[in-house]
Amino acid sequence: MKNRYKLGEDDRHLFRESIAGARPLVQDKIAPPKPKLKKPVPPTRRLIQEQVDASFYFSDEFQPLLSDEGPARYVRPDVSQYEVKKLRRGDYTPELFLDLHGLTQAQAKQELGALIAACRREHVHCACVMHGHGKHILKQQTPLWLAQHPDVQGFHQAPKPFGGDAALLVLIGLEE
Known part of the structure; x- marks a missing residue:
């Protein structure tokens, strides 16, 4: 590289005087400490117990009586038929x-x-379950499972904006 800035003799002498007592820095080569990764927070026992309790209601052997005609729909006997119509x-x-x-x-x-x-x-009253088409396994099983759960008041095939015949709208009964 070429010397771009040529210093005069006076400037060089002044520079050497200003750095006269300086020593080179010693490199320690100490790596900075690695940040400790936070352990993932395990779900609380209550949440795990809720999942286990809620999935307990689903049986593959029990076949609730559901209509084969038309879209998938179900309403619990103690719930108004009008609720399914609203779904x-x-x-x-x-x-x-x-x-x-x-x-x-x-x-x-x-x-x-x-x-x-x-x-x-x-405290959510309505949820959407998208089971898809696929091989129709989940499409057939999902209504059977939902009909078994005591907190499900009813369900109906979802309208087009929410997935059409590849999804179900589910009404959940909330504690009063």
Whole structure:
């Protein structure tokens, strides 16, 4: 590299005088400490117990009597039929959504239980469960599982904006 700035003799002498007592810095080569990674916070026992309790209601052997005609729908006997009609029309807007795409049946049961527990905990009255089309396994099983749970007041095939025939709108009964 070329010497761009040529100093005169006076300037060089002045510079050498100003750095006369300086010594080179010693490099310690000490690496800075690594930041400690925070351990993931395990879910509280209460949340885990809620999931286990909620998934307890789902059985593969029990087959509730559901209509084969038309869209998937169900209403508990002590709930007004008008509630299912309101679900069908889209009067209820779901506040929580659950996507079951790519899950096994066991995982789907656990997630359904967690959704119902979350709805009760957060005081959510309507939720949307998206089971998809696929091989129709979850599409067939999801209504059967939901009909078994005592906190589910009813469900109906979702309107187009919420997934159409690949999803269900679910009404959750809240404690008074």
